[in-house]
Amino acid sequence: DAGITQSPRHKVTETGTPVTLRCHQTENHRYMYWYRQDPGHGLRLIHYSYGVKDTDKGEVSDGYSVSRSKTEDFLLTLESATSSQTSVYFCAIKGSSVSNEQFFGPGTRLTVL
Amino acid sequence: SQQGEEDPQALSIQEGENATMNCSYKTSINNLQWYRQNSGRGLVHLILIRSNEREKHSGRLRVTLDTSKKSSSLLITASRAADTASYFCATDAGDKIIFGKGTRLHILP
Numbered sequence: 001d002a003g004i005t006q007s008p009r010h011k012v013t014e015t016g017t018p019v020t021l022r023c024h025q026t027e028n029h030r031y032m033y034w035y036r037q038d039p040g041h042g043l044r045l046i047h048y049s050y051g052v053k054d055t056d057k058g059e060v061s062d063g064y065s066v067s068r069s070k071t072e073d074f075l076l077t078l079e080s081a082t083s084s085q086t087s088v089y090f091c092a093i094k095g096s097s098v099s100n101e102q103f104f105g106p107g108t109r110l111t112v113l
Numbered sequence: 114s115q116q117g118e119e120d121p122q123a124l125s126i127q128e129g130e131n132a133t134m135n136c137s138y139k140t141s142i143n144n145l146q147w148y149r150q151n152s153g154r155g156l157v158h159l160i161l162i163r164s165n166e167r168e169k170h171s172g173r174l175r176v177t178l179d180t181s182k183k184s185s186s187l188l189i190t191a192s193r194a195a196d197t198a199s200y201f202c203a204t205d206a207g208d209k210i211i212f213g214k215g216t217r218l219h220i221l222p
Contacts, residue, residue: 042214100210104155
């Protein structure tokens with residue numbers, strides 16, 4: 001699993017509340033990614049990071065922000081959660097400097113009521 | 114919008130048969146990758162094929178790439194119950210890779 005953990009693994013929250021998901025890696029990888037997975041949509045990229053304090057948007061970044069203050073942690077924040085953000089969120093790292101092979105964390109199931 | 118599209122969306126075959134899944138994509142790529150996802154788990158990388166390669170093998174997996182048609186196929190030979198999963202193609206777009214919606218494969222006993 002390339003030393004990737006996500007926390008929390010499950011969360012139920014209410015509409016309008018802020019939520020932060022954490023991805024932690026132990027192998028000093030430069031690139032980290034946040035995806036959401038929904039039925040019928042597969043995996044969609046939210047944001048990614050290519051170094052400490054270096055981040056960029058993916059295809060579904062609206063309503064999400066990220067931060068990376070140290071190599072091992074990549075945080076995903078929903079400033080004001082909405083029901084449309086109910087999903088399973090996966091963190092991934094890029095495992096190779098040559099190719100884009102990615103290794104995924106176990107996922108966080110978020111339910112927004 | 115998503116780059117890769119897998120076909121079929123779902124596939125059921127008897128154990129021991131071969132399973133073929135296809136992926137079409139829209140723009141030029143550096144490489145194409147296939148991943149597997151078991152129910153409730155994260156994705157696991159299976160195989161990568163570069164844009165200058167036409168075929169690649171890994172155990173029971175065979176991947177082909179046709180850049181002129183912007184398509185790839187994943188063949189799993191001699192399927193087993195443990196191959197039941199969703200399979201995704203992913204295209205390299207620089208710093209990030211873009212996933213398709215996946216094919217759900219069910220191996221019947």
